[in-house]
Amino acid sequence: MFNHIQNNDFASIVKGRRSVRNYDENFKISKEEIHEMISEASLAPSSANMQPWRVVVVDTPEGKEKLRPLVRFNTLQNDTSSAMLLIFGDTQSYLNAEEIFNTAVEQGKMPAEVRDSQLQTILSMFPALPQEIKVEVAKIDSSLFAMQFMLVARAHGYDTNPMAGFEVDQVAKAFDLDEERYTPVMMISIGKAKENGYESVRLSSDKITFWR
Ligand SMILES: Cc1cc2nc3c(=O)[nH]c(=O)nc-3n(C[C@H](O)[C@H](O)[C@H](O)COP(=O)(O)O)c2cc1C
Numbered sequence: 001m002f003n004h005i006q007n008n009d010f011a012s013i014v015k016g017r018r019s020v021r022n023y024d025e026n027f028k029i030s031k032e033e034i035h036e037m038i039s040e041a042s043l044a045p046s047s048a049n050m051q052p053w054r055v056v057v058v059d060t061p062e063g064k065e066k067l068r069p070l071v072r073f074n075t076l077q078n079d080t081s082s083a084m085l086l087i088f089g090d091t092q093s094y095l096n097a098e099e100i101f102n103t104a105v106e107q108g109k110m111p112a113e114v115r116d117s118q119l120q121t122i123l124s125m126f127p128a129l130p131q132e133i134k135v136e137v138a139k140i141d142s143s144l145f146a147m148q149f150m151l152v153a154r155a156h157g158y159d160t161n162p163m164a165g166f167e168v169d170q171v172a173k174a175f176d177l178d179e180e181r182y183t184p185v186m187m188i189s190i191g192k193a194k195e196n197g198y199e200s201v202r203l204s205s206d207k208i209t210f211w212r
Helices: 010-016 031-041 061-070 075-080 093-106 112-128 131-155
Strands: 053-058 083-090 159-163 182-191
Touching: 010 131, 031 053, 031 131, 053 061, 053 131, 061 075, 061 083, 075 182, 083 131, 093 112, 131 159, 131 182
Parallel strands: none
Antiparallel strands: 053 083, 083 182, 159 182
C-alpha cells in the first residue's frame, strides 16, 4: 500500500478533486495499482468493521461494451476511462465477521474476549435485520469507501467521477452477482484526465449547519 503516491498534500487532494468525465483513452492503470487503491480506500470505517463494499472493476473492451447500455447519459466516462468501478454493498457482509475478528486477534489488535463478545453481538443482530436496513447499512458504509477511493485516486495522480446515473436494477445481474445480496451503490470512473473538471460551488457552512 502507498507505493504509487504522486501527491501527498491533503489540501491539494481535497480541493483539487472534481468530477472529470473525459479521460485519455490510451492510458491504462495497472491491475496492481487498482488493487493498491482499493486496499487504501478500504481503510475507510464501517459499521462493526464489516467492510461491506464490493467492487466490480470493468477495464476490458468487452466489459465496457456490456456496461455501455446500462450507463444512461454517462457514456463518455465509460468510453474513455481507464476503468469503471461498480461499487456494490454486500448485505451479507456479516459472513466475514469471524475471519475479520479472528485475524484481529491473531495480529494482536484485539483481545480474544473482545472478539468473542463482539462476534456474539454482530452475529445475533446483523443477520436478523430487515432487508431494507441491511441495504441502508451497506450503502452508507460503501459510500464512505467510495469517497475515500476518490481521494486516494487523486493522491495517485488520477481523476474520478462518481455516478448514480445507471440502471441500478440491471447491473448486478449483468456482471454475474447475486442481485438479492449485492445492492448497487454507485459507479466511479477513473483515469488520466483529458479535460479538467469544472469548478463547482458549495453552500456556506452557515447554511448547512445547525448549532444547538
Ligand atoms: C452520488 C452521486 C451521483 C452522481 N451522479 C452523476 C452522474 O450520473 N453523472 C455525472 O456526470 N455526474 C454525477 N455526479 C457528479 C456530480 O454532478 C458532482 O459531484 C457535483 O456536481 C459536484 O462537482 P465535483 O464532483 O466536481 O465537485 C454524481 C455525484 C454523486 C456524489
